[in-house]
Amino acid sequence: MKTIYKIAKTELQTLFYSPVAWLVIVIFTFQTAMTFTNMFGGLVRNQALGYELVSVTSNVFSNPWGGVFPAIQGYLFLYIPLLTMGLMSREFGSGSIRLLYSSPVTNVQIILGKFLSMMIYGLVLVGIMLIFTLFGAFTIKDFDLPLVLTGLLGVYLLICAYAAVGLFMSSLTSYQVVAAMLTLAMLGALNYVKDMWQDIEFIRDITYWLSISGRAGEFVIGLICSEDLLYFVIVIVLFLTLAIIRLQACRQKSPWFLTLGRYVGVVLLACFLGYLSSRPKLMGYYDVTATKMNTLTPNSQDVISRLEGGLTITSYLNALDEQDIWTASPSQVKTDQVRFKQYVRFKPDIKLKYVYYYDTIQSLSQDQRFPNLNTEQRAREIMRIHGLDSSLFLSPGQIREQIDLSGEKNMFVRLLERENGEKTFLRVFDDMQHHPGESEITAAFKRIAMELPTVGFLVGHGERDIHRTGDREYSGFALEKRFRYALINQGFDILNVRLTDEVPDNIKILVIAEMKEPLTETEEINLERYIARGGNLFITCEPKRSEIMNVLLEKFGVRLVTGTLVQLSENFSPDLIVAQPSQEAAKLNYYFDGMKQNNRCLVMSGAAGLEYDRNNEYNVIPLFISDSLSWNEVETTNFVDERPVLSVSVGEMQKSYATVLALSREINNKEQKIMILGDADCISNGELSMHRRGISASNYTVIMGGFYWMSDNEVPIDVRRPTPPDNVIYLNEAKIGTWQVLMTWILPGILLMISIFIWIRRRGR
Incomplete structure (x- = not known):
């Protein structure tokens, strides 16, 4: 030495x-x-x-x-x-x-x-x-x-x-x-x-x-x-x-x-x-x-600990899916595996598999670039250009023998499968982050580890449809597979429900989205039974449906204010309401608190105010309220060509109105939770994809926060970390x-x- x-x-x-x-x-x-x-x-x-x-x-x-x-x-x-x-x-x-x-x-x-x-x-x-x-x-x-x-x-x-x-x-x-x-x-x-x-x-x-x-x-x-x-x-x-x-x-x-x-x-x-x-x-x-920021949150660790036995994550990559062709191509496998490194840390026996295939997808771009080529010819041309070995890719017939990916539109997707046969899909999303984060990955794991809340959507009365993609429908927040905040991607199971029979026991939350027709006597009885057993409800309304919806809302001591809420603005239609989260909402859960802290709002176009009885059996919390200068416009109906004017003589009143309510009560040894929205369009496909200059809207957070509350904070997965304490510098x-x-x-x-x-x-x- x-x-x-x-x-x-x-x-x-x-x-x-x-x-x-x-x-x-x-x-x-x-x-x-x-x-x-x-x-x-x-x-x-x-x-x-x-x-x-x-x-x-x-x-x-x-x-x-x-x-x-x-x-x-x-x-x-x-x-x-x-x-x-x-x-x-x-x-x-x-x-x-x-x-x-x-x-x-x-x-x-x-x-x-x-x-x-x-x-x-x-x-x-x-x-x-x-x-x-x-x-x-x-x-x-x-x-x-x-x-x-x-x-x-x-x-x-x-x-x-x-x-x-x-x-x-x-x-x-x-x-x-x-x-x-x-x-x-x-x-x-x-x-x-x-x-x-x-x-x-x-x-x-x-x-x-x-x-x-x-x-x-x-x-x-x-x-x-x-x-x-x-x-x-x-x-x-x-x-x-x-x-x-x-x-x-x-x-x-x-x-x-x-x-x-x-x-x-x-x-x-x-x-x-x-x-x-x-x-x-x-x-x-x-x-x-100090905050363990490089480690899965405790909730994620708990979910992983419940996954006993083997677990395989199979990534299916379509050569024609050019957006994700480099996500998990053979040359990018090791890079892709890093995305699951934190999970493998706590469950080292996770197996990561990759399956390559080609099959038809909807792509206007490819139709324009390869107008005279069929699916196989397009795939082979793309593989040739990208230098991919075509022998690794299964044909449409071969991949369909293994799995049916038509429900995923043959886009890039991962299948999580346990030894006991439990399986679910994990998707990528059409946003800037694109890949799933800890919340979505853990939600997918939780889906195959334990029973999660099932959300039922009432049908049969002209309600918003979760299977259609129109602007007014609800597929975006319920079943849209490429939308990160859709319920299906946050751990919920989704079912359509008819009240001609009793609501199934596995339904924990029932969504009633702007009924256009009243309930029948049998349907009323089955709904009453669901409410009596303590089932949770998510109800969205529209001013023009007040006659039908008030019959339902009166069960909870709530009613729609006559008329449409208006709020005069230089840049937007008068019936566009910018509702702010209340102090009570911020205390309800961290989603609404985040909206309050970050000055985020709920945008509602064509909303009705909500009134409620102060002394009913439900504890009522106004979650979102309109500006104090808003009023319930009764006379004006054409907000494009006419400018509404406050008229007290016809019952119009200028004040802050509750536009979203949260109700709760103790029943059958559990807490029943109900959310009521005065506007059904605020969480529609069209509104969730809308951007207005100068308005910091966060309508999707209302979905996340509402269903997090109604699922007893079970899903979406809470992946928050402690706030880092090093937030001050002692220098000017x-x-x-x-x-x-x-x-x-x-x-x-x-x-x-x-x-x-x-x-x-x-x-x-």
């Missing part, structure tokens, strides 16, 4: 007497300071402007768009080759390697001594980053120190890995410039190897594991994974061993084929160990963050300007002067 230390000490003396080492330190300090102060200063300015800060520690150090650690990873590979290029090539070029060979020093000691010097130099770079860490610890409220220390560990391991690669490359040549170029080439290969041969299943796992790209990423966000930790250990040992073999070959003049065999053997052993370390059952995790914009000058210019300047002093002093000697 003393010999290794002496070699390291000698190498460090040589390194720090050279301008390169000091230049790297100065530039590294300057770039780190620039990145840190830019991000930190931006947050200080946002705080001064009154914006609420969230996760300050993570934003400063881990943010992929400007955080310190991601930025450092982006330019480290440029520095290390400059430092390692002379480690061994200098010995070969000057002939001093012969002195080492003739001395009682082993090859292992030479390589480990050289590498130890780089490890110490790496600690110097980490020490510079530690300066900014300490600054953050003293200026950020509840600074998340474990997160930053884990990031420092990841960056340090990356430096060591780069150094090991550079040391081996330096042992291959006597020219330092060539050694630097070889190091850059190898680092480039290690970065891009994960994209090579990914369509070959046997090689896929090996090449993906070999890639160094993003290996420190999980450390940076505060997650320690055994796979990444072992990766750095294995890669470092691999290249150090290769360097030792290289010295041994030069020292003993070994035959080339023997040396090559040793190289291959060491590489194969490293790949085998790496393959083992990447097996889910052998992987361990530790989330160091004037002080951060001073610190920016000190860190960006003064600190690197001091280091530059020290380096010049040492260089001049050495030249004088």
Whole structure:
């Protein structure tokens, strides 16, 4: 060990007497300071402007768009080759390697001594980053120190890995410039190897594991994974061993084929160990963050714990589905599997399968681009252009023998299937996020793990249809498979219900959407039985249906106010009501509270106000209320050509009206919950897809919040995390300007002067 230390000490003396080492330190300090102060200063300015800060520690150090650690990873590979290029090539070029060979020093000691010097130099770079860490610890409220220390560990391991690669490359040549170029080439290969041969299943796992790209990423966000930790250990040992073999070959003049065999053997052993370390059952995790932001929420963990036995997730990819052709194509399998990594962490026996096929889809674009080609010809042309192996894709007949995907319109979809036969689909969505999040994935798992609430939609009286896609229908919030917030994608089962028979026992929520015809006597009896047993109800109304709907609403002490609510506006129709969540709504659940906090509203076009008895058996909460300047317009019916005028003489009254009510009571040892909306169009297909300039509408949140409340907070899945406590910076914009000058210019300047002093002093000697 003393010999290794002496070699390291000698190498460090040589390194720090050279301008390169000091230049790297100065530039590294300057770039780190620039990145840190830019991000930190931006947050200080946002705080001064009154914006609420969230996760300050993570934003400063881990943010992929400007955080310190991601930025450092982006330019480290440029520095290390400059430092390692002379480690061994200098010995070969000057002939001093012969002195080492003739001395009682082993090859292992030479390589480990050289590498130890780089490890110490790496600690110097980490020490510079530690300066900014300490600054953050003293200026950020509840600074998340474990997160930053884990990031420092990841960056340090990356430096060591780069150094090991550079040391081996330096042992291959006597020219330092060539050694630097070889190091850059190898680092480039290690970065891009994960994209090579990914369509070959046997090689896929090996090449993906070999890639160094993003290996420190999980450390940076505060997650320690055994796979990444072992990766750095294995890669470092691999290249150090290769360097030792290289010295041994030069020292003993070994035959080339023997040396090559040793190289291959060491590489194969490293790949085998790496393959083992990447097996889910052998992987361990530790989330160091204060809010466990890299770990599934407790609700998701609970659902996964209930999934006993085997579970397979099969992804079905249609070659004609060009929107998702790269989501799970053979070359993207490993990338796609990362989307389920958190779930595999808690259930390592999850199997991920991929099935490729081609079948007809509805695509106007393809009809225009390939007008004369049939389904098979289009598929083969698309596969040819994208370089996909057509032999991997099943024909329409072959895929239909396995599964019927016509209900999914042959679009990309995943099938979750348990050993006991329980199965459900997990979809992608037509929004910017596209892929399902934790809420949707957990909801799908929960569907096959336990019985979830079933929502019944009353039919037979002209109600809104959940199977039609017209603007006024309800398929969007109920059954639209590509709409993220549809009930079917949030864990609910959906059924049509007729009141000619008793409501099935599995129906937990009954939706009555603007009846156009009254109930028959038998239907009244069956509805009364459902209400008497404590069944929950979701009722939507329209002003023009007040005569029919009031008969139903009177059962709960509620009635529609005569007329249509209007609210005069310069830009919109008078009957467009912008209803705000009430304080009581914010207390009911976090969905409505979020609307209140973020100034989101419920837009209702053609709504009726809701009145209710104060002393009935139900506890009534006005969830959404109109502006105090709104009134119930009785006379005007054409809001396009006529401008309504308040007329008190005909019963019009200007005030705030409740437009959505929540009712509850205790019955049969449970809480019965009822929601009533004064507008049936506000959650229709047309309104959910509507955007109005200047209005921050969030109508879909009313669906989510309402059904979350009526399902007793069971679904949609609550995947909220604790609010990060590091939300205040103890600096103002004037002080951060001073610190920016000190860190960006003064600190690197001091280091530059020290380096010049040492260089001049050495030249004088």
